[in-house]
Every structure is written in C-alpha cells, then in structure tokens.
Amino acid sequence: MRTAFQPSLLDAAEGPDTTEGWSLGALADGLERVDLAHGAWLDVRRGWLRGSAGVMAHLVGTVPWRAEERRMYDRVVTVPRLLAWYGPEEPWPHPALTAAREALDAHYGLPAPQRVASAGLCWYRDGRDGVAWHGDRIGRSRHEDVLVGILSVGEPRALALRPVDGGGPTLRFPLGHGDLLVMGGSCQRTWDHCVPKTARPVGPRISVQLRPRGVA
Numbered sequence: 001m002r003t004a005f006q007p008s009l010l011d012a013a014e015g016p017d018t019t020e021g022w023s024l025g026a027l028a029d030g031l032e033r034v035d036l037a038h039g040a041w042l043d044v045r046r047g048w049l050r051g052s053a054g055v056m057a058h059l060v061g062t063v064p065w066r067a068e069e070r071r072m073y074d075r076v077v078t079v080p081r082l083l084a085w086y087g088p089e090e091p092w093p094h095p096a097l098t099a100a101r102e103a104l105d106a107h108y109g110l111p112a113p114q115r116v117a118s119a120g121l122c123w124y125r126d127g128r129d130g131v132a133w134h135g136d137r138i139g140r141s142r143h144e145d146v147l148v149g150i151l152s153v154g155e156p157r158a159l160a161l162r163p164v165d166g167g168g169p170t171l172r173f174p175l176g177h178g179d180l181l182v183m184g185g186s187c188q189r190t191w192d193h194c195v196p197k198t199a200r201p202v203g204p205r206i207s208v209q210l211r212p213r214g215v216a
C-alpha cells in the first residue's frame with residue numbers, strides 16, 4: 001500500500017503527542033541568499049524546523065489528503081502526489097505551519113497583501129511521486145513579484161529550478177527534515193521549478209507551500 005507511513009525510531013523518540021517537540025530556529029540565522037538571473041532569488045535555511053519528524057507524522061495522520069485527477073488530452077490521469085490546501089481563515093493542521101507563516105511575514109516585513117495567506121501541502125509518498133516543471137503563475141504572480149516559501153519535512157527530495165527562457169544550468173536543492181526554501185523576486189515568472197520523480201528508493205516527503213492570497 002503506497003500511503004503506508006512508518007514513523008522512524010526518531011519519531012517514536014519524540015513521544016506520541018506529535019504537536020509537541022518542535023521549534024523554529026531564528027530565520028535570519030543561517031539563511032543563504034542565492035541570486036538568480038532575471039531578477040529572481042532564493043533564500044535557503046537548512047533545518048529551520050526542528051522536530052520535523054514529529055510534524056511529518058502528525059500531518060500524515062491528521063490531514064484529509066486527496067488524490068487529484070487531471071484530464072490529459074483524452075485521458076484522465078491521477079496526479080502523482082497527495083494534496084491538501086488551507087486558506088487564511090481556517091485553522092492550519094499543525095502549529096508549526098502557523099508559526100512559519102508568522103516568521104516569514106515578520107522577517108520579510110511583508111505589507112498586508114503580500115503576506116502568507118495559504119498553505120498548500122503535497123505528500124510525495126515515494127520516488128514515483130513528483131511535480132512536473134511549472135511556475136506558480138496563477139494570480140498576481142503572473143505579472144508581479146511574489147514570495148513563495150516551501151517548508152519540507154520527511155526525506156529530502158530535490159527541488160529543481162531552471163530559467164523559463166531555457167538559458168543556464170538546472171539548479172537542484174535537496175529539501176527535507178525541516179528545510180526552508182523561499183522563492184522571491186521574479187522567480188515564479190522567469191524560472192520554472194519541479195520535483196523530479198526518481199528510481200532511487202526514497203522515503204516520503206511533505207512540502208508546505210506558503211503563498212500570498214490569490215496566488216497558486
């Protein structure tokens with residue numbers, strides 16, 4: 001069964017109450033800026049969320065995950081990942097996500113319309129799950145700079161980025177175990193990103209995409 005999730009010994013060590021035993025480090029402490037072409041940039045903060053294994057187990061067990069289907073020409077295909085989405089007015093499934101939202105708003109000093117408003121969750125059960133090349137270009141992000149943060153828990157998977165215009169090499173960032181990657185500037189318009197499928201045996205990863213209102 002593909003959705004089976006076995007908490008590691010590490011998770012067990014954190015005790016049964018998986019809403020406890022987590023903390024966010026200081027965001028500015030260890031944040032690495034990567035300037036990209038075309039006015040895009042990334043900030044990477046490794047291990048930002050401590051106790052991420054417990055958060056992973058909590059999300060796996062409590063989020064109402066949905067499998068999505070998409071029409072591809074004359075076929076209907078199942079999207080290779082499980083999904084969930086939380087808007088600004090509803091409770092988010094773990095206090096660490098709400099704390100991450102507040103920390104991003106504060107660190108970047110975001111004005112109200114650009115603050116984090118939604119949490120999109122993707123659960124990559126194994127290497128057969130992934131997401132194809134795309135930019136988060138639905139909404140204002142089609143024309144304006146927006147900030148999109150990705151908090152990752154579980155086993156690292158590569159987030160790959162390449163310029164939309166095809167120039168330049170593909171960048172790869174393995175993300176898991178509480179890592180944060182923030183895409184800023186023109187990144188959603190001028191760069192594409194993906195999580196490639198892999199034949200390597202990889203454990204499950206959940207990513208949380210923190211986005212402003214009206215951006216997807």
Ligand SMILES: O=C(O)CCC(=O)C(=O)O
Nearest residue numbers: 122131136150159195207
């Ligand atoms: O899982 C990730 O790190 C990226 C997910 C993503 O790009 C998306 O859902 O738009």
Ligand SMILES: [Fe+2]
Nearest residue numbers: 134135136193
């Ligand atoms: Fe995306």
